[in-house]
Amino acid sequence: MVLEVKDLVAGYERKLIRNLFFSVPEPAFIAVLGHNGCGKSTLFKTFVHQLPYSGQILLQGKDLKQIPNAAAQGILAHLPQKNVVTFPVKVKDLVVMGMFRKKSFFQNYEQQDYETVAFLLQKLQISHLAERNFPDLSGGEQQLVWLAQLMLQDAAICLLDEPTQQLDVYHKKKVFRILAEWVQEKQKTVLCITHDLHNLNFMQGYILNLSKPNPQLERITPETVTENREFLESAPF
Numbered sequence: 001m002v003l004e005v006k007d008l009v010a011g012y013e014r015k016l017i018r019n020l021f022f023s024v025p026e027p028a029f030i031a032v033l034g035h036n037g038c039g040k041s042t043l044f045k046t047f048v049h050q051l052p053y054s055g056q057i058l059l060q061g062k063d064l065k066q067i068p069n070a071a072a073q074g075i076l077a078h079l080p081q082k083n084v085v086t087f088p089v090k091v092k093d094l095v096v097m098g099m100f101r102k103k104s105f106f107q108n109y110e111q112q113d114y115e116t117v118a119f120l121l122q123k124l125q126i127s128h129l130a131e132r133n134f135p136d137l138s139g140g141e142q143q144l145v146w147l148a149q150l151m152l153q154d155a156a157i158c159l160l161d162e163p164t165q166q167l168d169v170y171h172k173k174k175v176f177r178i179l180a181e182w183v184q185e186k187q188k189t190v191l192c193i194t195h196d197l198h199n200l201n202f203m204q205g206y207i208l209n210l211s212k213p214n215p216q217l218e219r220i221t222p223e224t225v226t227e228n229r230e231f232l233e234s235a236p237f
């Protein structure tokens with residue numbers, strides 16, 4: 001079992017996540033949907049120990065509470081919605097840091113690591129950004145760079161919080177295709193918060209709509225995408 005959530009209750013004064021149950025037996029893509037403020041990022045925060053919760057979260061069969069540093073173990077990687085860098089750093093030097101698990105603290109990154117970075121940047125079609133100063137990039141360009149860094153972490157389960165939010169329509173589609181390929185070829189489990197429902201039509205996997213009264217994994221089909229879009233187009237009350 002890759003991931004199990006049992007009777008999860010989490011949130012703030014108001015518990016946004018109430019008695020959530022779902023399980024992912026095999027690597028899969030899961031689109032996490034829902035109206036603004038329904039608790040999607042809150043769900044991810046419970047996974048990365050940023051919020052207390054009751055109930056159980058099991059990653060690869062192990063209780064999350066017994067895994068204080070899932071990132072260092074290559075179990076979990078999290079790409080938050082906002083990630084700010086204000087110091088000057090070249091894109092390639094930021095991306096290579098995704099390989100931190102393979103390095104000891106004082107070890108430098110080598111030529112071979114930068115070759116891996118170059119390959120990934122090419123895949124994401126952002127090779128031309130490699131030598132640029134990261135803080136000077138546009139919002140969408142920065143998002144693609146963070147995605148490259150996250151992919152290099154090579155974690156089994158990835159939490160992506162609206163990774164395509166600032167991308168143009170071409171790059172949105174491209175990123176969804178790359179994620180689909182990544183899940184299938186590398187057997188990753190990707191939970192992806194998104195409002196880009198039309199891009200789900202060509203994806204295989206599941207929808208988890210946290211705006212619904214009793215959210216469950218629903219297999220992605222043209223019908224479930226339409227039903228969830230119509231559900232979300234209606235008022236969230």
Ligand SMILES: Nc1ncnc2c1ncn2[C@@H]1O[C@H](COP(=O)(O)OP(=O)(O)OP(=O)(O)O)[C@@H](O)[C@H]1O
Nearest residue numbers: 012013016034035036037038039040041042043081
């Ligand atoms: N630290 C906090 N203290 C109290 N309330 C909070 C805190 N952080 C977030 N919230 C509230 O919890 C609710 C859910 O926030 P969350 O970020 O999980 O929403 P979301 O579903 O990811 O929304 P969006 O689609 O807008 O990103 C919001 O109403 C937010 O204001």
